[in-house]
Amino acid sequence: MDLYTAINQRRTIRDFDDREVDKDIISRILEAGLKAPTNDHLRSWEFIVISDKEEKAKIVEQISKDISISRAAGIVKDWQMTDDYQIRMYMDGIPKQYSMLYHAGCIVLPFFKQSWPLLEPETLSSLNPFASIWLCIENILLAATAEGLGVSLRIPSKNELDYLRETVHYPEDYYMPCYLGIGYPAKDAAEISQKQIDINDRIHVNQW
Numbered sequence: 001m002d003l004y005t006a007i008n009q010r011r012t013i014r015d016f017d018d019r020e021v022d023k024d025i026i027s028r029i030l031e032a033g034l035k036a037p038t039n040d041h042l043r044s045w046e047f048i049v050i051s052d053k054e055e056k057a058k059i060v061e062q063i064s065k066d067i068s069i070s071r072a073a074g075i076v077k078d079w080q081m082t083d084d085y086q087i088r089m090y091m092d093g094i095p096k097q098y099s100m101l102y103h104a105g106c107i108v109l110p111f112f113k114q115s116w117p118l119l120e121p122e123t124l125s126s127l128n129p130f131a132s133i134w135l136c137i138e139n140i141l142l143a144a145t146a147e148g149l150g151v152s153l154r155i156p157s158k159n160e161l162d163y164l165r166e167t168v169h170y171p172e173d174y175y176m177p178c179y180l181g182i183g184y185p186a187k188d189a190a191e192i193s194q195k196q197i198d199i200n201d202r203i204h205v206n207q208w
């Protein structure tokens with residue numbers, strides 16, 4: 001698939017059929033992740049891949065399973081969202097935080113190495129390892145799209161991170177920026193429209 005096609009086709013997918021994804025395809029996608037730019041040239045990134053149903057259930061155990069549409073509407077209201085595109089995305093996404101990972105063919109947990117506290121940055125460059133893993137993640141999203149797969153993404157809460165450190169035993173100097181659910185989109189998978197933005201409204205010539 002041509003790069004611009006992959007960029008234009010990629011959407012967050014939160015509805016999957018339970019089909020497993022071939023291990024070779026996952027390896028190819030993660031290898032694309034490893035090609036991303038990195039602050040220190042070392043690509044200190046690791047991935048835990050979980051396809052087994054019981055193991056997936058263990059990974060997502062801390063995530064709420066049953067957030068109703070009305071609860072989602074309450075959250076959207078509390079957060080004072082007014083943009084229709086944004087509201088549609090959150091209304092779709094909030095109730096699916098558990099199912100979008102559990103029903104994905106596999107869950108991938110990406111990790112990056114950082115030996116100083118992530119949440120106490122002193123300079124912008126203190127955040128370089130965090131910035132770099134997100135470039136790796138974008139490559140993964142695009143490669144998955146090129147493979148005909150969809151990806152869901154969730155930022156873990158502090159409780160979830162504490163639980164996962166105990167459960168999958170990742171080292172003290174590694175951080176997990178997000179969960180990724182990678183799988184085949186369900187036939188009726190929701191694809192929420194991106195907000196339409198005219199690039200000419202965002203390009204400033206010489207000055208803002």
Ligand SMILES: Cc1cc2nc3c(=O)[nH]c(=O)nc-3n(C[C@H](O)[C@H](O)[C@H](O)COP(=O)(O)O)c2cc1C
Nearest residue numbers: 010011012013089093094097152153154155192194
């Ligand atoms: C940094 C970041 C955090 C995100 N966190 C979540 C999340 O916790 N749960 C979720 O369902 N989607 C999450 N998303 C997906 C966004 O909702 C999605 O990318 C956005 O609405 C744009 O839609 P698109 O990916 O289909 O273009 C996150 C995306 C990014 C880049």
